[in-house]
Amino acid sequence: MRAERDHILRDVRSAAERHPLLAHPHDRHWCLWRNAIDIAAQIDVEHRVADHGYFSSRCGIEERRQPVAREKRLHGRVSYGTRSTLTRLMRSGLGHAPCPFTTPVWNSPATGSPSRGLRLAGFFESINDGAKMRVLAVQEYFGLAAKAVRFMFARPFYLGDVVQQMDAIGVESLGIVLLTGFFTGMVLALQTSVQMAQFGATMYIGRLVTASMVRELGPVLAAILVAGRVGSGIAAQIGSMRVTEQIDALNTLGVDPIKKLVTPRLIAALIMMPVLTILSDTVGIGGGNVIATAYVGIPTGLYWRTVWEQIASGGFILHYIPADFVQGLTKPFVFGGIIAITGCYFGINTKGGTEGVGNATTRTVVVASVMILVVDYFLTQVLLFLFG
């Protein structure tokens, strides 16, 4: 075995070298020894494989022109900002050449059994293309957000739509947000009372409930509920407008769909999320009060005094504004933006009829919820750094 391996190594090495025998192609009797020249003939095939490999990258991109086409359609119909550098590169450099090979190289009969190197190349290529698509999607997402923000400051303002969306996003979510806020406050008080009782520190229930609700649970819970209720609604509504050509109709009537559909939803979400969070916090702390008084036996006055102590302990900004409030209201503002833009993004990119609408809805809820939790962490880091 060892000897054979050495042979192979030698053969391959000598084939790869610029062999002096190549200058004398008449020396065919060397072939009987299965020497370098013989291998060289096979290497010729291998070189073609290398060429295939090169072309396969073109095929890969050619086959994955879908995102380019999609972006092109978006530019045509909706057009978020400028065409991406990546798209331009793909279009100008490789996009237009017709793909010369239809079968993937690593399955090509010319190559026999797939070599490990080629399989690896194909694997990396698919990763590469996948990454490009994701980069494009992220770019589209932020392009949409930027355009929606820019339209906030340009006429016409569609105030009617903003009010209607504030009703849909804010008022209609009120019940569910208040209910969950109340129960979260109660369960927080209940859990902390059990823990605190071990140290005889049950009088600090108010402080714990407040710190948790104002800084974290209030904003995050409200945002995740609104993402589920409103984000999905936005995606479904805009998605069905897309599949019934209503977005095209807006475009043909000379109205930018982002301005008419996305901006009002974004404004409404940016205003209503902090409002919902304030109410959720208040009700949550109220729920804590109920448990603290009824179950643990802490007087309401003492409970609210500890609540205030907690708020004041975070310090004040500009002498009057508690730092905890600033932290607690920056988050819902950001989350509101995430919910509205994610819903609109998946809604606008809906394709494939009613099934597409369903997919857009699901994706909105998943992506928005995950984004809320991830962004929450980083935002907390930043806010703690700024306000302690």
Next chain:
Amino acid sequence: MTDTPGDTKGAPAPPEREEERRANPEEDGEPRLRRAEDELRARFAEELQEGEETQERIGASREAIVELDHVSLAFDRPILENVSLVARRGETIVIAGESGTGKSTILKLILRLLAPDSGRVIVDGEVLNDVTYEEALVIRQKMGMVFQGAALFDSMSVFENIAFPLREHTTLNEDEIEARVREKLEFVDLEPDRVMGQLPAELSGGMKKRVGIARGMAVNPAIMLYDEPTSGLDPLTTGTITRLVMKLQRELKVTSVVVSHDIRSAFRMATKIALLAERRIVFFGSPEEMTASQDRYVQDFLGGV
């Protein structure tokens, strides 16, 4: 405009071939074609007659208003290849062809919802290839589009749907808007008082189409584009919608581009018919020329009707 460069309508045979053909008619199958032409004429006599009358009344001018000049477009596969056609002011162009041949894409190109990969699209003297997105929004106000499924905004009432473009692009006050909405609804034979307050979901398919037409023509555009205006409708409603399109071109002298595979209504309303097959235009000419065409595909297409 039968001499468009992209036009691949059968060119007249050279004289010597013509003589051979006369000498040996059976072999060439000319009588068969002649018979087919007569047959087709007889079959579409009524529509052709009506079409001629319409065209006389319109008196289409020679000025080109919509022009596609060697347009090609591809996404993940080619959609259109080297397509050229011209609509002159007042004309009605019907783009016919099988499903999936890129008919509706032509409308999207005219509206600048899509940009061609090569070639030019010119609307009312402006080359759409180079316009920005914002400029395209303004140019689109010259055009009214009627979508296949009407594409009425379902959160708005019929009145708000038709008033929408007026509120966006005109300075009319509420009374004037209401007067205009009533006028347009009456034009499409709907009773304003009955339908104005209804939501699109409460309307029948034919009514939706009519409201769609009313919305498209609300700002009195110079060009009307129709995407399959008669598809999915019963024969009676199809007739009503066809008559409506003709009334629009007769009374308001708008240029129309109609995408349709309904060749009967195409013959009734078209000045020119463009037949798309396999991403290309295989025929572009008047309905008369179409029945006379000896192109095998055209014959097959008409024969299959």
